[in-house]
Amino acid sequence: MSQGGTPFLKMHGLGNDFVVLDLRAHPLALSPERVRALADRRTGIGCDQLITIEPPRDRGVAFMGIRNADGSVVESCGNATRCVGAVLLAETGLATLNLESLGGPLVVERAENGLVCVDMGPARLAWDAIPLAHPQDTLALDLSVGPLSAPSAVSMGNPHAVFVVDDVDAIDLPTWGPTVEHHALFPRRTNVEIIQARADGSVRMRVWERGVGMTRACGTGACAALVTAVRRGLVPERKAPVDLDGGRLWIEWRESDGHVRMTGPATRVFSGVLDPETGS
Numbered sequence: 001m002s003q004g005g006t007p008f009l010k011m012h013g014l015g016n017d018f019v020v021l022d023l024r025a026h027p028l029a030l031s032p033e034r035v036r037a038l039a040d041r042r043t044g045i046g047c048d049q050l051i052t053i054e055p056p057r058d059r060g061v062a063f064m065g066i067r068n069a070d071g072s073v074v075e076s077c078g079n080a081t082r083c084v085g086a087v088l089l090a091e092t093g094l095a096t097l098n099l100e101s102l103g104g105p106l107v108v109e110r111a112e113n114g115l116v117c118v119d120m121g122p123a124r125l126a127w128d129a130i131p132l133a134h135p136q137d138t139l140a141l142d143l144s145v146g147p148l149s150a151p152s153a154v155s156m157g158n159p160h161a162v163f164v165v166d167d168v169d170a171i172d173l174p175t176w177g178p179t180v181e182h183h184a185l186f187p188r189r190t191n192v193e194i195i196q197a198r199a200d201g202s203v204r205m206r207v208w209e210r211g212v213g214m215t216r217a218c219g220t221g222a223c224a225a226l227v228t229a230v231r232r233g234l235v236p237e238r239k240a241p242v243d244l245d246g247g248r249l250w251i252e253w254r255e256s257d258g259h260v261r262m263t264g265p266a267t268r269v270f271s272g273v274l275d276p277e278t279g280s
């Protein structure tokens with residue numbers, strides 16, 4: 001492998017996986033084509049999102065860049081925030097730190113049992129904050145696609161359409177997800193979640209991610225799911241475990257400031273160096 005390549009880490013949060021490029025000492029131009037090539041699971045390293053760690057732009061320890069597998073640059077990624085947060089907590093020895101993203105400032109803390117807790121900022125519920133193409137009540141949108149109808153819309157810096165269903169395993173999300181993702185109601189497309197409330201107070205969720213497709217977990221989606229469950233009166237408290245295909249996240253929607261806190265694992269898989277010639 002040639003010298004001077006860009007170091008990377010392969011990481012995941014509950015199976016939602018990332019190639020994390022540390023660009024702080026190794027600037028690298030990332031065209032959408034290059035992102036798609038790196039994310040390709042057949043010919044590239046393979047990941048749901050390409051994540052960059054960049055020098056801070058304001059008061060954080062670093063800036064985190066987020067690119068979906070289709071090459072789109074997006075605002076927020078909860079699972080990647082825990083992963084990058086874990087890297088920076090270990091690097092700095094801090095117990096809590098500020099991380100910057102396009103979706104806004106994030107606060108990352110060490111939690112018990114090796115987990116990572118992130119203050120994902122406020123849930124945004126206004127129609128033009130999602131954004132939607134025209135004014136609507138975000139608690140229940142005037143939208144039906146196949147067996148899915150009347151989702152709630154929530155932004156965690158990125159858009160989410162959350163459908164409440166009786167049984168998430170009875171919905172063919174790979175079929176209906178893309179139709180919702182690209183619906184004209186969402187000028188920036190949307191992530192698509194289906195959720196069901198359980199008798200034990202937990203929430204079960206599956207997700208079709210904007211710019212990726214089906215993933216095993218979505219941290220911002222889990223935040224949007226809990227916010228929707230609270231708004232719809234489906235859970236007894238403003239906090240609940242959210243069970244995704246890849247595992248469990250603990251989510252709380254704080255009443256005092258409307259911020260959403262997410263706690264869960266961050267897993268490092270392997271490290272490497274990108275070849276500067278081939279970029280992979």
Ligand SMILES: N[C@H](CCC[C@H](N)C(=O)O)C(=O)O
Binds near residue numbers: 068077
């Ligand atoms: N697909 C999302 C970005 C990644 C979100 C997800 N991986 C998470 O953990 O929050 C979007 O286009 O907004």
